[in-house]
Structure formats: C-alpha cells, structure tokens
Amino acid sequence: MSTWAGAESRAAAAQAVFQVVEQGRSLSQALPQLTRSLSGRDKGMAQALAYGTLRFLPPLNYMISQQLAKPLKGELLPLHSLLLVGAYQLTYMGAAEHAAVSATVDAAHLLKRSKQKGLVNAVLRNIQRQWPELQAAIAAHPQLSHAHPRWLADAIHTHYPQQAAQVIAANNAQAPMWLRINEQYTTRDNYLALLAQAGIDALPQAPLSSAIQLAQAVDVQSLPHFADGWVSVQDIAAQHAVYLLNAQAGERILDCCAAPGGKTAHILERQPTAQVLAIDVDEQRLTRVHDNLQRLGLQAQVQVADATQTDWWDGQLFDRILLDAPCSATGVIRRHPDIKWLRRATDITELATLQQQILQTLWPLLKPGGTLLYATCSILAEENTQQIARFIDHTADAIQVATAPTGALEWQWLPGENDGDGFFYATLEKRP
Ligand SMILES: C[S@@+](CC[C@H](N)C(=O)[O-])C[C@H]1O[C@@H](n2cnc3c(N)ncnc32)[C@H](O)[C@@H]1O
Numbered sequence: 335m336s337t338w339a340g341a342e343s344r345a346a347a348a349q350a351v352f353q354v355v356e357q358g359r360s361l362s363q364a365l366p367q368l369t370r371s372l373s374g375r376d377k378g379m380a381q382a383l384a385y386g387t388l389r390f391l392p393p394l395n396y397m398i399s400q401q402l403a404k405p406l407k408g409e410l411l412p413l414h415s416l417l418l419v420g421a422y423q424l425t426y427m428g429a430a431e432h433a434a435v436s437a438t439v440d441a442a443h444l445l446k447r448s449k450q451k452g453l454v455n456a457v458l459r460n461i462q463r464q465w466p467e468l469q470a471a472i473a474a475h476p477q478l479s480h481a482h483p484r485w486l487a488d489a490i491h492t493h494y495p496q497q498a499a500q501v502i503a504a505n506n507a508q509a510p511m512w513l514r515i516n517e518q519y520t521t522r523d524n525y526l527a528l529l530a531q532a533g534i535d536a537l538p539q540a541p542l543s544s545a546i547q548l549a550q551a552v553d554v555q556s557l558p559h560f561a562d563g564w565v566s567v568q569d570i571a572a573q574h575a576v577y578l579l580n581a582q583a584g585e586r587i588l589d590c591c592a593a594p595g596g597k598t599a600h601i602l603e604r605q606p607t608a609q610v611l612a613i614d615v616d617e618q619r620l621t622r623v624h625d626n627l628q629r630l631g632l633q634a635q636v637q638v639a640d641a642t643q644t645d646w647w648d649g650q651l652f653d654r655i656l657l658d659a660p661c662s663a664t665g666v667i668r669r670h671p672d673i674k675w676l677r678r679a680t681d682i683t684e685l686a687t688l689q690q691q692i693l694q695t696l697w698p699l700l701k702p703g704g705t706l707l708y709a710t711c712s713i714l715a716e717e718n719t720q721q722i723a724r725f726i727d728h729t730a731d732a733i734q735v736a737t738a739p740t741g742a743l744e745w746q747w748l749p750g751e752n753d754g755d756g757f758f759y760a761t762l763e764k765r766p
Pocket of ligand 1: 613642660
C-alpha cells in the first residue's frame with residue numbers, strides 16, 4: 335500500500351472538481367487524466383468523490399463558508415476544492431470519519447499545501463461536529479438543498495411544476511447501470527443466466543427485449559462476453575430510440591450526430607441488413623464509433639460531417655433519419671453532475687438554433703413517406719416540444735406522428751422515470 339493510501343484519491347478528486355468549477359473542463363475529460371496512475375480501488379474512490387462533490391456543490395460551499403472568516407482565493411483555490419471533497423465525504427457520502435479526515439489532510443500535502451494541513455483538519459472536524467445543525471440550515475434554504483443553478487431550477491419548476499421535486503431529486507441521485515444485449519449474439523434470458531453465473535445481480539424484466547438493469551454498477555470487463563460484443567452499457571431511455579426508429583430490412587438510414595455510436599450499433603443489432611451512414615462533426619469522438627462497431631461485430635459507413643451542411647451527402651435519399659441532436663444534456667445530470675455547473679442559461683438558445691439548423695438541413699435528405707426521429711437528452715421545452723412545433727409550423731410536408739406508448743405525438747421522459755435518464759422523442763413523417 336502506498337504511504338498516501340487514500341490521500342491520492344482525495345487529491346485527484348479535488349483537482350477534478352477544481353478543473354470543472356474553475357476551468358470549465360468536463361469531468362469525463364478531467365478525471366481519467368488525473369487518475370491514470372492510481373490503483374483500481376483509488377480510481378473508484380476518486381470518481382465517487384468527484385461525482386458526489388459536484389452533485390452537492392452549493393450546500394458544500396455553504397458549509398465551508400461557515401468555517402472560514404475569508405473565502406480561499408487565488409493559489410489557495412485548489413485547497414477550497416479539497417475542502418469540498420473532504421466535506422462531501424463526512425456528510426452526504428457518510429464515509430468513516432477518522433480515515434476521511436486524515437486522508438484529506440494528507441492530500442493537502444500532495445497538492446503542495448502542507449502549510450494548510452492544520453486548516454484542513456480544523457475545517458473538516460468542525461463540519462463533522464456541526465453536521466446536524468448544518469443539515470437543518472441547508473434544508474431551510476431550497477436554493478442550497480436542491481443543489482442546482484438558479485436558472486435550471488427555475489426552468490424545471492416552470493416546465494414541470496408537478497414533478498419538479500422529483501426531477502431535482504433524480505438529478506442528484508446516482509443513476510443505475512443499464513445494459514443493452516446484442517440480440518445478434520444472445521437473448522435476454524440467456525444473458526441473465528450468464529450474469530447470474532458470474533454473480534452479478536440483475537433486476538427482473540425491463541420493458542425492452544434488449545435491456546437489463548443491474549442491481550449495482552460493475553466494471554464492464556467483468557460482464558460476460560463484453561469483449562466479444564455480447565453486451566454494451568446504455569440507459570433504458572436511450573435504448574428506446576432504436577425501437578422508435580423501427581428500421582426495416584435493407585433500408586438506408588442516416589444516424590446523425592452518431593458519436594460515440596451507442597445508437598448506431600443498436601440500429602444494426604436490431605436490423606443487421608440496414609445500410610447505416612453514421613455522421614458526426616467530432617472526428618475524435620467518431621473513433622469511438624469505429625471501436626464500438628468493431629467490438630460488436632457490426633458494420634456501418636462512418637463519416638466526419640457537419641450536419642448543418644450537405645457537402646458530405648452523396649445525393650441518395652434516406653428511408654429514415656435518426657437525429658440525436660446536440661443538446662443541453664439536462665436529462666442526464668444524474669450521470670454527469672458537472673453539467674449543472676458547466677452549462678449556462680445562454681447556451682440553451684444557441685443549442686436550439688443549432689438543432690433547428692440541423693433539422694432544416696436534414697429534412698430534404700429524407701424520402702417522401704420516410705420518417706425522422708428527433709431525439710435529445712434534454713428536459714427543456716426550447717430544445718424539445720417548442721423546437722418541433724416551430725419546425726412543423728415552417729415545414730409544409732412535415733407531419734408529427736405517434737411516438738409515445740400512449741399514442742402521444744411526443745415523448746418526454748423525465749430523469750428517474752422508470753429508472754431511466756431524461757430523454758425527448760418526436761417522430762416526423764414526410765408527406766408522400
Ligand atoms: C447526443 S450526442 C450523440 C450520441 C450518440 N447518438 C450515441 O447514441 O452514442 C450529440 C453529438 O452531436 C455531435 N454534433 C454536434 N454538432 C454537430 C454538427 N453540426 N454536425 C454533426 N454532429 C454534430 C456531437 O459531436 C455529439 O457527438
């Protein structure tokens with residue numbers, strides 16, 4: 335065991351939190367680099383600490399502000415992030431108290447702040463002692479306890495007055511791990527049996543034949559036949575996209591905004607004779623589409639392309655288009671709590687404009703009688719229902735058809751609903 339057992343994971347988590355909050359980096363970019371040299375166990379700990387801290391940032395900031403006469407600034411800001419991580423462990427995470435404090439104090443040394451070890455110790459001990467009173471103070475201030483930026487909390491209350499508390503609670507909870515089995519290789523019953531043999535607990539039947547929910551998250555490498563392409567990780571709400579797209583044998587399908595390729599692969603797992611063109615503007619992310627297809631034993635044409643232009647198009651119309659649009663990702667905050675602090679209210683208008691441009695560019699590429707499935711992992715009306723309403727208003731040959739299981743034209747799935755992420759689906763048909 336290293337001399338710094340526990341301290342390294344705290345230091346890495348603190349640096350990740352610092353990079354997200356102070357430098358605007360995403361957690362999925364920051365963490366892998368910071369934890370590269372850590373053991374599997376420490377990596378897991380750093381991840382749990384960074385994700386948890388970002389879930390509860392406002393109340394943690396409040397707790398620390400109660401302990402310090404002056405906020406830490408300038409070169410001491412990384413130490414503030416370490417205090418956030420330390421406070422998270424002692425409160426919302428409920429970690430073993432002594433070990434949590436001493437590992438965090440040692441992490442100050444790793445962050446080259448040995449002089450402040452006493453300060454870290456004192457702040458954390460106070461928080462530990464005062465937790466019941468702090469908790470009561472936080473509960474009395476919804477702005478602290480809901481742990482969302484004001485603009486987003488307001489938007490959730492405006493769009494979903496009845497379900498706002500549920501949405502906010504779901505955003506602050508850890509998401510379950512969902513699997514999508516590759517129906518080319520196995521059936522759900524068969525794979526459930528393999529999971530049971532491997533000692534991995536799965537919950538009973540999910541509504542889709544490809545979906546399995548695990549009782550607890552596991553490392554993908556421990557999933558039976560993962561390397562052989564029998565299974566992928568994908569949320570249940572996202573899996574619905576391909577059932578709704580409903581590609582038929584031999585059809586020409588455009589998967590727009592395809593990276594990292596979860597839905598591209600799913601289209602082919604369900605309809606292996608479909609001719610799929612997967613495009614995305616981000617070349618680096620597209621490499622993951624290639625990797626996924628290779629692991630799963632599937633083939634598609636994969637191309638770097640900007641969907642606001644048509645210079646990549648060969649002139650042949652598509653039978654179906656899946657437009658999994660770039661969006662605010664406000665439906666997947668439970669998986670990416672950094673979104674709460676990286677997104678700005680002003681981003682939403684820009685994203686809605688981009689979505690509108692892509693919709694308008696792709697529509698002429700669809701055959702008469704063909705369908706376009708519009709999808710986002712957003713819960714904001716500007717990107718979803720209002721976007722589609724505007725498009726229908728301005729597009730004479732577009733009609734909306736049933737999408738939700740209830741027969742409704744649109745399907746807004748809220749975070750936590752049926753244990754899934756927040757997603758929006760609308761199906762548009764081109765008049766023949
Ligand atoms: C929601 S993600 C797609 C997820 C993917 N469909 C899946 O299931 O794995 C949105 C994608 O849109 C891509 N994107 C953003 N702007 C684009 C544009 N102008 N043209 C094409 N792709 C774009 C991003 O690079 C990102 O990969």
